[in-house]
Amino acid sequence: MGPTIAPVQTSSGMPSSTTVVIVGGGIVGLTAALTLAERGIPVTVLEKGRVAAEQSSRNLGWIRKTNRTPEDVPLAMAADRLWQGMPERVGKTVGYRQAGIMFIARTAEQMAVYENWQQSVKDYVPESRLLTPNEIAQQVPGGQGVWAGGIFTPSDGRAEPTLASSAIAQAAMAKGAVIVENCAVRSLSLATGKVCGVVTEKGEIRCEQVLLAAGLWSRRFLGNMGINLPTLPVVCSVLRTQPMEGPTDIAVGAPDFSFRKHQDGGFIITQRGALDAPLTLDHARIGLRYLPTLRSQRDALRIRLNRYFWQDLMLPRRWRNNRISPFERVRTMDPEPNPDLNNEALTNLRAAWPVFNQAKIEQAWAGMIDITPDTNPVIGAVDGVPGLTLATGFSGHGFGTSPAAGQLAADLVMNATPLVDPAPYRFDRFK
Ligand SMILES: Cc1cc2nc3c(=O)[nH]c(=O)nc-3n(C[C@H](O)[C@H](O)[C@H](O)COP(=O)(O)OP(=O)(O)OC[C@H]3O[C@@H](n4cnc5c(N)ncnc54)[C@H](O)[C@@H]3O)c2cc1C
Secondary structure: OOOOOOOOOOEOOOOOEOOEEEEOOOHHHHHHHHHHHHOOOOEEEEOOOOOOOOHHHHOOOEEOOOOOOHHHHHHHHHHHHHHHHHHHHHOOOOOOEOOOEEEEEOOHHHHHHHHHHHHHOOOOOOOOEEEOHHHHHHHOOOOOOOOOEEEEEOOOEEOOHHHHHHHHHHHHHHOOOEEEOOOOEEEEEEEOOEEEEEEEOOEEEEOOEEEEOOHHHHHHHHHOOOOOOOOEEEEEEEEEEOOOOOOOOOEEEEOOEEEEEOOOOOEEEEOOOOEEEEOOHHHHHHHHHHHHHHHHHOOOEEEEOOHHHHHHHHOOOOOOOOOOOHHHHOOOOOOOOOHHHHHHHHHHHHHHOHHHHHOOEEEEEEEEEEEOOOOOOEEEEOOOOOOEEEEEOOOOOHHHHHHHHHHHHHHHHOOOOOOOOOHHHOHHHHO
8 A cells, every 4th residue: 555645534525516627636636726726716626536545645755856858847946936835825734845856876977967957957947056976975974885976956855745635635625625535537528529527426517627637547538538648657666764864854866766854754765767667558559659768768667567467458448428437446556566676776775875774664655657758747728628628647757846737737727827838738749
């Protein structure tokens, strides 16, 4: 199971009509709901399982501009501002700390990636700076690794995923949003080609707009309508230690491990250099679109033919409104953590910072991530389906940008001035 999420008391019933229905109670759908509720717009969030039980509670909690594609940096900068104001906005801690993020390189080749990134964003993120091995040793003492250098962005940070989504959900409800758990949306209702509602397992809700923020499931949801959203799944395994003394409050990402301090005093650790890539039928259908990314990431992907192939194959790709949908069959995607990858992460970390020899592992989990071909999300309208907007495909880095992504999605849904230029996120870029 994933980490324990701060409890949220959601609604038992749902309205017969509203202005906006949001499909998916992950952090993106919830921040969009909070924004809409604050603007006085009736909104209902429908979640097939529990709020934030998939990616939004299982992630590492990193909030970073570093290493984002340059066109994604303005959204991340807007998110920084929103995270800073979040405790006051939601009236609760979300574990936000602007303690900085550092990436470190073993080789000149790895270092060149950071140098190029820093050059490409130096006008936006002037505080991001390259580090020498000595500076790494000063900022993160007690290390024994040999580093070519690193990059440090002091304005990056972290928050606690298990607190943030719940706090945002509660604030959204306090401001008038309705959130219903265990309520899968099976499909859209259309009238003369325009959205007029959603069909759920508990009946129909009429609405003017739908925001699809269904994470990993958005591709299947749209596929049932004949719309091809290219995303493929990868699985990231994570460890959490018991509280311990560590070398730094900064989140550190090395080529083959990463660690960041947890609010309870422990550390969240992962094998940053490897992800499980479970094969599915979709690899045959859309895999070619990923070739450029695959070329640069091929060492990081552990491609596997495992039981997920069969699980995915057995789930329908087309269904009728009056039949149980795939979303009711899998209330919460709960992949098994990969002990080999977690052991690699711990071994590599211990070799680099021996203080982690005393780390006692409290919990291991995994989460399944939806990756687009260019690793940027889709936030925007769907041509040909008036009333349908997407906020999905966050490709493993949507927790950090979620306050801004949710707000941008809300802006687009209501035709308001967008928080940032939405052009990089248009759906039609995949055509
Ligand atoms: C292990 C791991 C580590 C990560 N680390 C980081 C990190 O450090 N920093 C960072 O920025 N990002 C990170 N991410 C990525 C981040 O977690 C995601 O980008 C973000 O949570 C996406 O939020 P979401 O709301 O789009 O999706 P989700 O959290 O997946 O939410 C989608 C929700 O929609 C629901 N749903 C789907 N279909 C339906 C339907 N038909 N009806 C009703 N409900 C439906 C699902 O049940 C789910 O709850 C990580 C992810 C993982 C798994």
